[in-house]
Amino acid sequence: MVPRIPLLDGSSIPAIGLGLYKVPPEEAARVVADGIAAGYRLVDGAALYGNEAEMGAAVRASGLRDELQVVTKFWGDPVQSFDAALADFAASEARIGLDVIDGYMIHWPRAPRGTYVETWRALQTLRDEGRVRWIGVANFGIDELQRLADETGEWPAVNQVESHPWLPQRALRAFHAEHGIVTQAWSPLGRGRLLADPTIVAIAEEMDATPAQVVLRWHLQLGGAAVPKSLRAARLAENLAEIAPLDDAAMARIASLESGERTGTAPEDRP
Numbered sequence: 001m002v003p004r005i006p007l008l009d010g011s012s013i014p015a016i017g018l019g020l021y022k023v024p025p026e027e028a029a030r031v032v033a034d035g036i037a038a039g040y041r042l043v044d045g046a047a048l049y050g051n052e053a054e055m056g057a058a059v060r061a062s063g064l065r066d067e068l069q070v071v072t073k074f075w076g077d078p079v080q081s082f083d084a085a086l087a088d089f090a091a092s093e094a095r096i097g098l099d100v101i102d103g104y105m106i107h108w109p110r111a112p113r114g115t116y117v118e119t120w121r122a123l124q125t126l127r128d129e130g131r132v133r134w135i136g137v138a139n140f141g142i143d144e145l146q147r148l149a150d151e152t153g154e155w156p157a158v159n160q161v162e163s164h165p166w167l168p169q170r171a172l173r174a175f176h177a178e179h180g181i182v183t184q185a186w187s188p189l190g191r192g193r194l195l196a197d198p199t200i201v202a203i204a205e206e207m208d209a210t211p212a213q214v215v216l217r218w219h220l221q222l223g224g225a226a227v228p229k230s231l232r233a234a235r236l237a238e239n240l241a242e243i244a245p246l247d248d249a250a251m252a253r254i255a256s257l258e259s260g261e262r263t264g265t266a267p268e269d270r271p
């Protein structure tokens, strides 16, 4: 059973969801169906990923729509504005083909443009109209989160950021915890590269688990959520399987891996 993490509005999301970045559209319906069969109850889509229609079709075909959290994101390029967010949401909604989208996020703050607050107001409008259940952001830093709260009186439910043992995001996680924002890790497995790390491999061997299971267990023990991606049914199941808790010594060995290394784009490089 995948643990759930509470959101500020009193609802909750599964701590492990299925990432859909770089899942080709011709494979996406099969991957989502395999994921749902394995026990995933959150699918992490985005307009950018080019597979919203297949994600929606697989959710509709599953017969489990009411149990599932369907998430998508506003890309914000070339234009990030109130009107662009409403228009792009309408397009995502039409592609996905569901009456309501569970989670909608601003994909990047694009802080130099100075329009993320008005964009956040568009997401609030969509939520208030009942077209979205909860609203969140991705790749926001502390200053941007604080500005949303100061100017609109509302923290995002979720901030989805790159995080894994090389980049644990300690300060941001502490800020999130203080304000009830869920930390949801993207590239939680370091795009797969982290799984060859000798420390992770050694802990996995000692625990009779796999490297991916150790890393995902670390995310859960930090109190965060994660959206690992895999195209393969066996790995989808492996990544959801429960393992024994990591003891303090194992958590400390994993903490020692922090290097600040990113496997994806930094927010300041996506203006």
Ligand SMILES: NC(=O)c1ccc[n+]([C@@H]2O[C@H](COP(=O)([O-])OP(=O)(O)OC[C@H]3O[C@@H](n4cnc5c(N)ncnc54)[C@H](OP(=O)(O)O)[C@@H]3O)[C@@H](O)[C@H]2O)c1
Pocket (backbone or CB within 6 Å): 018, 019, 020, 021, 022, 044, 045, 107, 138, 139, 160, 161, 185, 186, 187, 188, 189, 190, 191, 192, 193, 195, 210, 212, 213, 227, 228, 229, 230, 231, 232, 235, 238, 239, 264
């Ligand atoms: N908000 C954002 O800006 C943002 C940015 C990037 C990603 N994301 C989200 O985060 C999700 C996950 O990130 P990601 O796809 O970049 O990286 P990831 O989940 O950390 O890693 C995926 C890679 O790991 C491999 N893998 C998965 N499970 C494995 C296992 N058990 N054993 C060995 N290898 C395994 C996958 O290969 P196979 O597929 O071949 O199994 C794939 O190459 C994305 O799909 C997307 O939903 C969001």
